[in-house]
Amino acid sequence: MAKIAYILLCHKDPGAVIQQAERLTAAGDYMAIHFDGRAAPEDYQSIRAELADNPNVTFARKRVRCGWGEWSLVEATLHALRSAVEEFPRATHFYMLSGDCMAVKTAEYAHRFLDQHDKDFIESFDFFDSDWIKTGMKEDRLIYRHFFNERKHKQLFYWSHRLQKRLGLQREVPADIQVQIGSQWWCLRRRTVEWILDFTRKRRDVMRFFRTTWIPDETFFQTLVRHLIPEGEIEPRTLTFLMFTDYGMPVNFHNDHYDLLLSQDFLFARKISPEATELKSRLGRLYAAQGVDFQISNEGRSLYKFLSQRGRIGRRFAPRFWETESSLGRERELLIVICKKWHVAKRLLEQIRQVTNIPAIEYLFNEEDTPLPDLGGIQAALMKRTRHRRALMRMLFEYYESDQLLICLDPGAVDLMNDFHSDRSSTRFLQIECEFSDDYLAGHAHRVGLAGERTPQLTLERLLPTIRNDILYENDRIRDAGFSQLFQIRESNSPEENADQLRGFLGLTEEKAMQIAGNHYLFAD
Known part of the structure; x- marks a missing residue:
């Protein structure tokens, strides 16, 4: 039977992290935690102290100071993966989570699902040919080097980008790598993870390349899985249910979304609102439940689109210029x-x-x-x-x-x-x-x-x-x-x-x- 090692990246709310670890490991699964190096030391110590006696929990050997869009997020994930692979030899799957994720199926359902589908679940689409990136920078993410955090040092980030363009300092993608892109929330089999970790030790050129790409958490694992695993063994979708607003922001789920979340064809969902205490409580009890029958309808995204568009309908009074005559x-x-x-x-x-x-x-x-x-x-x-x-x-x-x-x-x-x-x-x-x-x-x-x-x-x-x-x-x-x-x-x-x-x-x-x-x-x- 499948045994899941959850790779948890988190940076706040130590109480919620402890609860999440205890809930998911109570069913016999495992967890490797990376707590952001920028977070308060006392928060990290409280998590370690509370989970010290839990044999199914381990921690990344090294804590990294993480920043959005930086290589640090991939580095933190790799540290947690290495700890999980070493500490949990019986783990068959490794599932990427954040502190905002919660299970929307039982452990029984998740294990049966993974046993029935011997594949790696990861969004993985061609970086250049797909339309996964809707707006903003595309190929410039790869062909120029990005040394600064776009959110913290915006002026330096764009100054460096403009300077490289002006000087023609483009670089080539490693010749044998076809860059892919997709969501960072994946579930990979043990063999795949071991091959990835072995690849990181052998291919220093690829590691150097991704270290200075922008938002590598959307390209690194997605590319390596396609490079290492036959296409027929990859399911190009995430098992974590998430939606985005028209403005590119994640949709938060609240107390009245319980039935909707359970009816989606996913194992987890993010983001669960911090205020949704009732939802968290119900989902928390769900993972350890037995014999739950799920009716999968999977209408969540179309339903959200329909409801969110109500009241936004505009009206165009004047004819467009090419229609005037x-x-x-x-x-x-x-x-x-x-x-x-x-x-x-x-x-x-x-x-x-x-x-x-x-x-x-x-x-x-x-x-x-x-x-x-x-x-x-x-x-x-x-x-x-x-x-x-x-x-x-x-x-x-x-x-x-x-x-x-x-x-x-x-x-x-x-x-x-x-x-x-x-x-x-x-x-x-x-x-x-x-x-x-x-x-x-x-x-x-x-x-x-x-x-x-x-x-x-x-x-x-x-x-x-x-x-x-x-x-x-x-x-x-x-x-x-x-x-x-x-x-x-x-x-x-x-x-x-x-x-x-x-x-x-x-x-x-x-x-x-x-x-x-x-x-x-x-x-x-």
Whole structure:
């Protein structure tokens, strides 16, 4: 059975470090601790004293003064790894942790998982070809030498960088090394760790290179594992669940995140908020528990993205400069059907096609596979359609040789509605207001990835009010947009009331409008 040696890098809160060590070793696992050399000596002594009688705990032989983005973080990790390898010969895996991490599965589950997956778990993507680095310095991290801490000595850091660029002091990456990048939170097998430690003793050139790279904790182990281990034995992901905000800051987890964390396909999570005492207590008891059944739904990141975007939606009032003279045509009429239940809007379009000659296209800005004529490639992808929306619409008017065109939009596409409404052409809107049962909203959450097949019912119940309020908010935005010709049909209205709105929207006779509105299964789910 798997035995895990946890490599803990920490720098504060000795009480929490002691608790974490006792919790994780109580199940028979091990821990090697590196406590930052910058921390108070008395804190370090208290940790050593409290854990002195625990045979499953050891300490790095040397304490390093660590700094963000520096080689010191890798050096500290290597010191702790060497101690763990020497002290714990029965350890089969070595798992990198910080003081902010906590287990979100039982030891029983973790051991079984590692027994079933004989691989190294480490994010490892090509440094130059992948898009892992979203902003800021990329190749300059490697090809120039970095001697100063960017956070503590910002001016010196960038002065040194500029000077090397000006003097052309670039350096080469070691010829036989393909640099990789990824998260520093990994879980490696014993053989892999032993090979890495042997490599560090033999390849001093590679060690010199990484010592002066910037943020080497994201490249050193990631590169060496790819260099030493066959690709088929590497799982390029972390077993520690972490998320980042739009500003690149780690998301903190709080007391009400317990169920969400347990349902993710990870063994640990970071960062647990210091104030989340209830969450820490519950997770602390979890690791030693037996027979716990976990329902893995893994919707955490998509759910966070959805919730964090509420309230951030902006509105673009003015047309972009390249669209200023891109009118659809003053003589043309664009008819837009707005509906959250796409199947209802599509059903309505089918009725309109049977009664009128108006060309009608379904959700062309929302669904990639919407049937469209060949327009020279502009129709090929959603991104192209949205970016060149006015050009696309002009081409569709010309293709159908019509001065009227009907399309469907999701209520969330208010920016598109505003853009078309500001055009010189005539634009009319038909808003379809449907009723939403809890069952429908739950299905919607599954369809858009906010929930999985095994999402706990309690999590789903908490999510449904947010989804319902989001739909109401989108409808309010449409009403507040001030569209001059906005017509509305409702599921709760009579066919006669809806026919009156359709007559104004489509410019039909009362008889034809009633023919469309009289469809008794129009709103059926």
